[in-house]
Amino acid sequence: MAGAFLRRLGQTVFVLFGISVLVFAVFFATPGADPSARIAGRGASPETLAAVRHEYGFDRSMPVQYAMLMKKLFITRDLASFVDRGERVIPEVLHAAPVTMSLVGGAAVIWVFASVLMGTLAAATRGSLLDRVLMIAGLIGISLPVFWLGEVVNLFTQSRLHHSWAFSWVPGLGYVPFSTSPIGWFKALVLPWCTLAVLFVGIYGRVLRADLVATMQEDFIRTARAKGLSPARVLLRHGLRTSMVTFVSLFGLDFAQLVGGGALLTEVVFGLQGVGRLTYQALANLDLPLVMATVMYSAVFVVLANALVDILYAVLDPRVRDGR
Amino acid sequence: MDAEAVLDVRDLRVGFGRGVDLVDGVSFSIAPREILGLVGESGSGKSLTSLAIMGLIPAPGRVGGQIGFRGTELLALSEAERRALRGRRIAMIFQDPMSALTPVYRIGWQIAEQIRAHLDLSRRPTETRVLDLLSAMGIADPRRVASAYPHQLSGGLRQRAMIAMALSCDPDLLIADEPTTALDVTVQAQILELILRLRDEFASAVLLITHDLGVVAQIADRVAVMYCGRIAERGPREAMFGAHARVHPYTAGLLGSIPRLHGPRVARLAAIPGSPPNAALRPPGCAFSPRCAHASARCDTPPPIVPLGDAHEIACILPAVAAEPDHV
Ligand SMILES: Nc1ncnc2c1ncn2[C@@H]1O[C@H](COP(=O)(O)OP(=O)(O)O)[C@@H](O)[C@H]1O
Ligand code: SF4
Ligand SMILES: [Mg+2]
Numbered sequence: 117m118a119g120a121f122l123r124r125l126g127q128t129v130f131v132l133f134g135i136s137v138l139v140f141a142v143f144f145a146t147p148g149a150d151p152s153a154r155i156a157g158r159g160a161s162p163e164t165l166a167a168v169r170h171e172y173g174f175d176r177s178m179p180v181q182y183a184m185l186m187k188k189l190f191i192t193r194d195l196a197s198f199v200d201r202g203e204r205v206i207p208e209v210l211h212a213a214p215v216t217m218s219l220v221g222g223a224a225v226i227w228v229f230a231s232v233l234m235g236t237l238a239a240a241t242r243g244s245l246l247d248r249v250l251m252i253a254g255l256i257g258i259s260l261p262v263f264w265l266g267e268v269v270n271l272f273t274q275s276r277l278h279h280s281w282a283f284s285w286v287p288g289l290g291y292v293p294f295s296t297s298p299i300g301w302f303k304a305l306v307l308p309w310c311t312l313a314v315l316f317v318g319i320y321g322r323v324l325r326a327d328l329v330a331t332m333q334e335d336f337i338r339t340a341r342a343k344g345l346s347p348a349r350v351l352l353r354h355g356l357r358t359s360m361v362t363f364v365s366l367f368g369l370d371f372a373q374l375v376g377g378g379a380l381l382t383e384v385v386f387g388l389q390g391v392g393r394l395t396y397q398a399l400a401n402l403d404l405p406l407v408m409a410t411v412m413y414s415a416v417f418v419v420l421a422n423a424l425v426d427i428l429y430a431v432l433d434p435r436v437r438d439g440r
Numbered sequence: 441m442d443a444e445a446v447l448d449v450r451d452l453r454v455g456f457g458r459g460v461d462l463v464d465g466v467s468f469s470i471a472p473r474e475i476l477g478l479v480g481e482s483g484s485g486k487s488l489t490s491l492a493i494m495g496l497i498p499a500p501g502r503v504g505g506q507i508g509f510r511g512t513e514l515l516a517l518s519e520a521e522r523r524a525l526r527g528r529r530i531a532m533i534f535q536d537p538m539s540a541l542t543p544v545y546r547i548g549w550q551i552a553e554q555i556r557a558h559l560d561l562s563r564r565p566t567e568t569r570v571l572d573l574l575s576a577m578g579i580a581d582p583r584r585v586a587s588a589y590p591h592q593l594s595g596g597l598r599q600r601a602m603i604a605m606a607l608s609c610d611p612d613l614l615i616a617d618e619p620t621t622a623l624d625v626t627v628q629a630q631i632l633e634l635i636l637r638l639r640d641e642f643a644s645a646v647l648l649i650t651h652d653l654g655v656v657a658q659i660a661d662r663v664a665v666m667y668c669g670r671i672a673e674r675g676p677r678e679a680m681f682g683a684h685a686r687v688h689p690y691t692a693g694l695l696g697s698i699p700r701l702h703g704p705r706v707a708r709l710a711a712i713p714g715s716p717p718n719a720a721l722r723p724p725g726c727a728f729s730p731r732c733a734h735a736s737a738r739c740d741t742p743p744p745i746v747p748l749g750d751a752h753e754i755a756c757i758l759p760a761v762a763a764e765p766d767h768v
């Protein structure tokens with residue numbers, strides 16, 4: 117157990133190191149990325165430029181620069197933006213993280229419940245009209261661009277129908293912290309949740325149906341029937357329970373990439389200052405410290421989520437637990 | 441309907457959609473505590489017959505004929521009534537005990553699940569019953585096996601656990617579909633011995649399905665030979681395996697293909713020449729005629745099943761052939 121934990125920790129450090137070196141190298145290989153010119157401002161004299169270069173350490177060797185950046189990010193934790201002078205990047209990320217987690221967490225609850233319901237119903241009624249309708253609905257959900265869907269939702273709930281009884285409760289765009297008002301938090305997020313969830317309900321519902329249909333052909337399902345169990349019990353306790361193994365592994369990866377910033381489009385449409393948006397701004401401004409901070413943040417999440425998936429995997433499947 | 445019999449199958453027909461009947465008019469009966477061996481090559485419809493008895497033929501299957509179980513006509517029952525019998529009074533075990541147990545649950549849980557589905561027992565007595573059943577299967581450490589997952593056990597232990605599960609509600613009939621085929625030889629013999637012993641301890645009749653006449657010769661009381669969805673021969677074991685037995689040409693072929701334990705060894709194992717049974721390509725007359733050395737023009741109409749001796753019947757126009765054919 118402790119060995120596995122240490123191994124995982126070592127892997128994490130290794131992954132973070134690799135990604136940070138890559139980000140660093142790509143940044144300095146990008147033409148026009150020279151940070152001193154931006155910091156010094158347009159038309160700065162060569163002397164000013166040189167001073168800035170020296171002050172920020174851009175005249176030092178690459179490995180030294182990298183080490184300084186990492187030290188400021190992880191040890192002194194006072195890394196500041198190159199673009200907004202003096203703005204510390206760690207608080208910025210910490211400020212954006214709860215927004216993204218609220219958005220993605222809520223959406224995940226919706227998409228897990230909806231897709232399990234959808235996939236199970238479709239598999240149980242395989243070949244029926246309901247099955248076909250559900251699968252086509254899933255396909256539509258997958259093909260709707262989330263950006264467009266969000267704009268349409270906003271169009272109706274923020275302007276066209278905002279004054280009708282149905283949508284008058286919808287607050288303006290933006291985030292309300294849970295600690296400020298749980299109800300406000302919920303109201304602000306429920307439409308973004310649903311919008312973000314649509315794609316995943318489609319994917320997961322269809323994947324689960326296919327997996328469940330295959331599982332229901334297995335020998336152990338025939339045994340479960342031969343035991344005289346009810347059809348519902350055979351489907352849920354034996355079929356669905358076994359299919360959850362695949363479902364969970366898929367879920368862990370999607371969830372991690374969304375928390376790590378993959379919900380960018382949804383954040384932008386609904387005016388949520390989340391990690392995705394922050395990463396986007398950092399990249400658009402070529403702001404290396406902020407890029408580095410957000411990338412490290414997502415990497416940590418992806419690694420954590422992977423660890424969690426592995427644990428869940430072992431909980432769900434005893435064969436994995438025994439390394440078989 | 442034979443009220444004495446545990447199971448009385450009459451003119452059973454199973455097919456799918458618009459296809460031919462894959463099981464085509466099969467009849468046999470099983471007396472209380474009797475072991476009936478149902479033999480035939482792969483594809484002859486043995487599994488379909490057993491699934492029809494269980495009521496587990498998948499869609500779009502159709503089942504016709506009569507299946508009498510202790511005087512009740514099963515095909516006239518509702519699905520809920522059949523489910524109440526399934527696992528309770530008719531239980532079944534399958535060929536591959538690895539894939540036949542749900543991989544994510546412990547053995548004990550899976551056995552207890554069946555008990556809970558049918559009997560009104562509380563938790564403690566259920567647990568005790570699970571352990572008792574496992575020890576009755578000759579398992580030395582029932583606690584360990586009960587708390588193991590299927591993949592943690594050997595094939596033999598898994599099959600014992602499957603049998604324990606099948607017998608957990610004291611069924612009147614146990615259907616065993618190729619119960620030893622996936623096991624290695626020594627374990628095979630142990631499982632067969634177990635089935636033989638349990639027939640007495642649990643007072644269950646057994647429908648033992650196999651493609652291996654050797655298995656049947658060891659433990660069956662009576663034998664039914666199936667070919668291409670039909671019964672070719674049925675009768676007591678002694679009538680088929682005795683020194684001067686006279687049997688159906690197909691049975692003679694099967695007998696020729698099992699290694700002889702006594703007497704001169706055959707030069708080679710003679711698999712019956714020709715392609716294995718396929719109901720879709722069944723000729724109009726005797727289904728075996730394309731492979732039968734004795735076939736003649738008279739075999740172009742389906743041969744009726746005729747008595748040969750004491751409760752011994754064959755479906756052949758010939759008066760039966762010698763059990764040990766001269767193929768050496
Ligand atoms: N679900 C099914 N749909 C269509 N054909 C089937 C199905 N199950 C079995 N069959 C066919 O029925 C025939 C008999 O199969 P089976 O009863 O499994 O034979 P056995 O158990 O004697 O080897 C085979 O030709 C097989 O292909
Ligand atoms: S009826 Fe004819 S073909 Fe069929 S087994 Fe008898 S002899 Fe052979
Ligand atoms: Mg079979």
